[in-house]
Amino acid sequence: MGRLYYLMGYVFMFVIPLVTVIYGIVGLVKDNKVVMAIIGLNLGIIVWIMIFMNFYFNVIFHTPYFP
Numbered sequence: 001m002g003r004l005y006y007l008m009g010y011v012f013m014f015v016i017p018l019v020t021v022i023y024g025i026v027g028l029v030k031d032n033k034v035v036m037a038i039i040g041l042n043l044g045i046i047v048w049i050m051i052f053m054n055f056y057f058n059v060i061f062h063t064p065y066f067p
Contacts, residue, residue: 013051020044 020043027037 016043016047020047 020040023040023043027034027040030036053057
């Protein structure tokens, strides 16, 4: 079951930025769909925060208790 969670993480790591780009482009092309652009930008910011936190906790803040 653990490998499935790793697979889901990698899939979402590549799918969510793609979805944010699609939402942003569709929201910017259509003038009356500004909400879609806002949702896309918010999802993009959340993904970048998650990637930064993953980098911080796995690379910069390496605890000596876990190899």
